[in-house]
Amino acid sequence: MSILHPAQTVPAPQRLLHQGIVLLVGVALMTLAAKTQIPFWPVPMTLQTMAVLGFAILAGPRLATAIMAAYLMAGATGLPVFAGSPERGVGLLYMAGPTGGYLAGFLVASWLTGTLAEGRGLAGRCLALLAGVVAIYGLGVAWLAFFVPADKLLAIGVLPFLLGEATKVGIVIAASALFQRRG
Numbered sequence: 001m002s003i004l005h006p007a008q009t010v011p012a013p014q015r016l017l018h019q020g021i022v023l024l025v026g027v028a029l030m031t032l033a034a035k036t037q038i039p040f041w042p043v044p045m046t047l048q049t050m051a052v053l054g055f056a057i058l059a060g061p062r063l064a065t066a067i068m069a070a071y072l073m074a075g076a077t078g079l080p081v082f083a084g085s086p087e088r089g090v091g092l093l094y095m096a097g098p099t100g101g102y103l104a105g106f107l108v109a110s111w112l113t114g115t116l117a118e119g120r121g122l123a124g125r126c127l128a129l130l131a132g133v134v135a136i137y138g139l140g141v142a143w144l145a146f147f148v149p150a151d152k153l154l155a156i157g158v159l160p161f162l163l164g165e166a167t168k169v170g171i172v173i174a175a176s177a178l179f180q181r182r183g
Helices: 012-035 048-076 089-095 100-119 122-144 150-157 159-182
Strands: none
Touching: 012 048, 012 150, 048 089, 048 122, 048 159, 089 100, 100 122, 122 150, 122 159, 150 159
């Protein structure tokens, strides 16, 4: 039994309460990750993808996807949970903007990474994390193409973030290895 997954012997109402608390804490942590800007070269980075991938590895696909769905719903209702909000807008207008594809990618990556990582060793989790990053950036760039000329997509939507993503994925890999050893 882990803190994220209570034993099946726990009565259903307590399990639901536990899952609800984990969901709320997950949305709060995702919001904090979105609001945290770390000076990085060539662009500052947030911790959003690290949170998305970390939830997927630690909580599994169902709970990680539920956290992302709740996070996106909170943002869609106008709560300023996204990076750059409320300054760059809120709600569905924000989600329809240039970063909307990356937000959709978070949801897909939560399920994909969590599913591919379940029951896998370190190498399998690494591949699952890579698949999650590809999903986030694939959907992100596909949506960004509506806002940016095709010849600038990689330069604007991917390349500036690769070093930061590699760093965050490395942290998630290390954390998952530690968590597996302790679990």
